[in-house]
Amino acid sequence: LTPTLRSRLQGCLVGAVSGDCLGAPYEICGVPPKDTFGSLTTFFEQIGTEIKEKDYFRYTDDTAMCRCIAESLIENKGNLNSEDLAKKFGIEYTHAPNRGYGANVISVLKAFNKDLDDVFEPARMQFKGSGSYGNGGAMRVAPVALCPEADFDKMIEAARQSALLTHSNFNGYCGTILQCCAVHLALHSDPATFDTDAFIDRLLEVMEKEEAPGSPAAKVSRPNNDSTAGGTQSGEYCRRLRLFKPLLEEDADIKKVAAELGNEISAHKSVPAAIYSFLRCRTPVEGISSSNALERTILYAISLDGDTDTIASMAGAIAGAFYGVEPISADWRTMCEGTDVAIRQADAIYDIH
Numbered sequence: 001l002t003p004t005l006r007s008r009l010q011g012c013l014v015g016a017v018s019g020d021c022l023g024a025p026y027e028i029c030g031v032p033p034k035d036t037f038g039s040l041t042t043f044f045e046q047i048g049t050e051i052k053e054k055d056y057f058r059y060t061d062d063t064a065m066c067r068c069i070a071e072s073l074i075e076n077k078g079n080l081n082s083e084d085l086a087k088k089f090g091i092e093y094t095h096a097p098n099r100g101y102g103a104n105v106i107s108v109l110k111a112f113n114k115d116l117d118d119v120f121e122p123a124r125m126q127f128k129g130s131g132s133y134g135n136g137g138a139m140r141v142a143p144v145a146l147c148p149e150a151d152f153d154k155m156i157e158a159a160r161q162s163a164l165l166t167h168s169n170f171n172g173y174c175g176t177i178l179q180c181c182a183v184h185l186a187l188h189s190d191p192a193t194f195d196t197d198a199f200i201d202r203l204l205e206v207m208e209k210e211e212a213p214g215s216p217a218a219k220v221s222r223p224n225n226d227s228t229a230g231g232t233q234s235g236e237y238c239r240r241l242r243l244f245k246p247l248l249e250e251d252a253d254i255k256k257v258a259a260e261l262g263n264e265i266s267a268h269k270s271v272p273a274a275i276y277s278f279l280r281c282r283t284p285v286e287g288i289s290s291s292n293a294l295e296r297t298i299l300y301a302i303s304l305d306g307d308t309d310t311i312a313s314m315a316g317a318i319a320g321a322f323y324g325v326e327p328i329s330a331d332w333r334t335m336c337e338g339t340d341v342a343i344r345q346a347d348a349i350y351d352i353h
C-alpha cells in the first residue's frame with residue numbers, strides 16, 4: 001500500500017510538527033532514565049486519554065521556521081527566494097520570539113527586520129566568523145525536499161541557500177543538505193521495495209561529494225573555520241553514515257546509538273541520529289510496543305534524549321514522507337499545535353506539483 005503523494009506531503013509536515021511538539025517537553029526535563037522506552041510509551045498512550053486539553057503540546061522554533069520556508073516556497077511557486085525567506089524569518093521572530101530559538105540565531109533573526117544589502121551577511125558574522133553549526137538549518141528544511149524539482153542538484157543548492165541565511169558553518173549547512181536529501185529519498189521511495197542499504201549508500205554518495213576537499217560546499221565556508229569546532233571538511237557526516245550499517249546489524253542499544261551518532265544541538269550530532277531513527281524503526285524495536293512505524297520512529301527519536309524536539313521533528317519529517325499521513329492519529333493531530341497549518345501548506349505544495 002503505497003501512500004499517495006498528497007498523503008506523503010501531509011505526512012512529512014505533520015510528522016515534523018508532531019515530533020517537535022511531543023519532543024519539546026523532554027528537551028527541558030530530559031527523558032527519565034529508569035527504563036529505556038517505558039515512560040515514553042506511557043506518555044504516548046495518555047495522548048487523547050488522560051491528556052486531552054487542546055493545544056497541550058506547543059510547537060517550538062523548529063516548526064515556526066519550517067512554516068516560514070513552506071510559506072515562502074508556496075508564494076514563490078516552489079522556488080527558494082532568500083530575501084523573501086529572510087523577511088519571513090524576521091517577521092515570525094518578532095511576532096513570536098518565545099518559541100525556544102537557539103541562543104545565537106536570535107541576533108540574525110533580528111537583523112532580518114532591517115534593510116540588508118546582503119541577507120547572508122549576519123549569519124557569516126556568527127561565532128567570530130566561523131558561522132553556526134547548530135541544527136537550525138536542518139530542523140526546518142523539509143519543505144525544500146517536498147517541492148517538485150527535476151534536478152536533484154538544484155534541490156541541494158536550495159537547501160544550502162536556506163541554511164546559509166542563519167548557518168554559514170560547513171557542518172551547519174551540510175547537515176541541512178543531508179536532512180533534505182533524506183526527506184526527498186523517503187518521499188520517492190516505494191515502501192514495498194525499500195532497500196535500507198541502498199538508502200544509506202545514496203546519502204553517503206551525496207555527502208562524500210559535499211565533504212570532499214575542494215567541493216563547492218567547502219568554498220562557501222569561511223577560511224577561518226575552525227575544524228575542531230566543526231568547520232570545513234571534517235567528514236563528520238560520512239563518518240556517522242558509515243556507522244549506520246554496523247549499528248543496524250548489531251541492533252545497537254539506544255544509548256550506544258546516541259553516543260556514536262550524537263543527540264546534541266549541533267547539526268552533525270543530530271541529523272544522522274534522526275535519519276537512523278527512521279531506518280531502525282521500519283521494523284519493530286524491542287521495548288516499543290507500538291506497531292505503528294511512524295509513531296515508533298518519533299518515540300525512538302525522543303528516547304535518544306538531548307535535543308529531543310529537533311531530532312524527533314527531523315525523524316518525523318522523514319517517516320511522514322515515507323508512510324504518509326494516515327498513521328498519524330486524530331489524537332496527535334488535535335493535541336499538537338499547528339498540524340492544521342501543516343496540512344494546508346502540504347496541500348498548497350501538492351498544488352504546485
Ligand code: 8NA
Nearest residue numbers: 100101102103104105127131132133134135136265307310
Ligand atoms: P544557533 O545558531 O544559536 O545554534 C545553537 C547553538 O549551537 C548555539 O547557541 C551554540 O551553543 C552552538 N553553536 C553553533 N555553532 C557554534 C560554533 N561555531 N561554535 C560554538 N558553538 C556553536 O541556533 P539553531 O537554530 O541552530 O538552534 C537550533 C536548536 O535550538 C534546536 O534544538 C531548537 O529546538 C533550539 N533549542 C534547543 C535547545 C536545547 O537545549 N537543545 C534549547 C532551546 C532551543
Ligand code: MG
Nearest residue numbers: 060061062309
Ligand atoms: Mg525547538
Ligand code: MG
Nearest residue numbers: 027060100309
Ligand atoms: Mg527547543
Ligand code: MG
Nearest residue numbers: 307308309310
Ligand atoms: Mg531542539
